[in-house]
Amino acid sequence: MFVNQFLFLAAVLFCIGVYGVIARKNAVLMLMSIELILNSVNINLLTFAMRNGSTDGHVFALYIIAVAAAEVGVGLGLVLLVYRNKKTISVDELSEMRG
Amino acid sequence: MIAQNIGFWIIAVLMVVSALRVVTTNNVVHAALWLVVVLAGAAGQYILLAAEFVAITQVLVYIGAVMVLFLFGTMLTRARIGAESDLNNSYKKLGIPVALVMLVAMGLALTRSFGDEKLPESAKVVSTQEVSDQIFGPYLLPFWALSFVLLAAVVGAIVLARKD
Structure with a gap:
């Protein structure tokens, strides 16, 4: 197996x-797309861990999984709050901070 | 090695097709279910990369917990479950050149850096014991920081989502 694949x-x-x-x-x-990005980073970390024969990449991958879980928890709490106040979760309708 | 290569390409094609469905489908629940396929494929790739503990954590945390959160989020913010028309931005065509340029740039960098370098043939499976020795040894301080991040996230999610 190649590293590049x-x-x-x-x-x-x-x-x-x-x-x-x-x-x-x-x-x-949008949160789901961010999960895709975080997963691709994990694949990279584990590939380099195998290439270099170290376990550091595994530790970082586990930490990324934990941070991603926290991010989704807080993110969905925010989405719920926005929906309760605005009755929509389209991000282009949240324009209060526009100057 | 042949069998592992065949497994890699099957899972890789499945993951890419499912990821494309995640970002193009018109149904939020379908997007969540396609995301399950991508995450399970990633777990398979982790096993091919000799990372059994990370693969099991991926299944438990992502497919078990995060997907339930996504489905609950969909359920709580939607009047109806079904196909919808206004999920995309009006300028979504702009995303295609951006993604393609990034892909070309990364592809060039990867081909130049690693060329046809191979992964070690006889890599042994990294055991859970080795991973835990790393976490509770050199990486203990980040582990504590991560515990506080999770605590803050739990408290924050409760405070945000609570009805006053």
Whole structure:
């Protein structure tokens, strides 16, 4: 197995996630795209851990999983609050801070 | 090695197709279910990369907990579950060139840096004991910080979502 086949898979997933963040305006779908990005980073970390024969990459991957879980918890709490106040979760309708 | 390569390509194609469905489908619940396929495929890739503990954590945390959160979030913020038309920005075409440029840039950098370098043939599976020795040894301080992050996230989520 080549190093690059894993890294290219991660790159493709990362770009799909970036496209999702740009193209979507539903806040829940934007969070899902961010999960795609975080997963591609994990694949990269584990590939380099295997290439270098170390376990540091595994530790970082676990920490990323934990941070992503916290992010989704807080993010969905925010989305719920926005929905309760504005009756919508389209991010382009939240324009109070526009000058 | 042949079998692992076949497994890699099957899972990789499945993951890319599912990821494309996540960002293009018109149904929020379907997007969540396609995301399950991507996350399960990622767990499979972790096993191919000799990371069994991370793979199991991925299944437990992502497919078990995060997906339930997403489905609850969809349920609590939607009047109806079904196909919708206004999920995308009006300028979503702009995302395609951005993603393609990033992909080309990363592809060039990867080809130049790693070329046809191979992963070690006889990499042994990293055991849970080794991972825990790392976490509770050199990486103990980040582990504590992470505990506080999770505590703050739990408290924050409760405070945000509570009805006053």
